[in-house]
């Protein structure tokens with residue numbers, strides 16, 4: 001099972017990511033699943049038409065929503081980010097392993113290894129985070145030693161059987177409600193899997209690489225590849241796959257659209273804060 005979690009805003013990215021996995025991933029028998037937050041039938045139809053193989057859609061229902069709706073969001077991270085924590089429970093026992101991919105990744109080559117690599121006693125496998133925050137800083141925020149393995153949560157191989165048996169989602173949500181984490185659920189996943197996360201090579205989740213020649217999975221961690229602002233060296237590879245999807249003729253997004261999105265998010269947040277003040281009991285998670 002290959003899964004991603006998105007809201008409407010990420011429909012295009014998910015369609016292109018899944019299309020690239022279909023075309024390049026060498027995983028003909030793997031089921032594709034989209035856990036969707038508020039996707040419309042037209043979004044699903046468009047994604048389905050783009051990918052080239054059947055896609056299973058699961059709607060985030062009220063019960064799932066109840067578990068994630070009071071958690072902190074940012075303009076860059078919607079509540080759909082938390083939905084990945086629900087995946088193992090949602091899929092059930094028929095799925096011993098889940099390969100989770102962020103919608104803002106692109107599959108350039110054979111990823112069958114992710115579906116077969118031995119996890120042993122590890123709960124997850126992932127790739128070290130690379131970005132403007134150093135691993136030492138990331139770890140310090142979690143009270144861990146500087147050199148602990150801190151993974152980026154955009155590409156995860158999850159032992160879903162183990163996850164379910166230890167009720168790991170509950171642990172994550174309890175942590176998320178206990179205090180603020182700078183990197184939200186990514187921090188919490190790293191805490192949960194401390195000492196039992198298997199480190200994969202950078203090519204399985206290439207972030208801010210100097211050279212993408214050997215990358216198998218590219219991760220657009222900053223400007224998204226469907227935006228005019230994007231200067232990522234692999235944007236061309238994204239656009240080439242996009243040209244074979246239902247988004248082929250869609251205009252690229254402008255900076256103004258992103259600013260508008262940020263503005264909408266801050267208004268919504270302020271409004272929710274007002275509502276919470278009016279009815280404090282409802283604000284309790």
Ligand SMILES: [Mn+2]
Nearest residue numbers: 102104154221
């Ligand atoms: Mn991402």
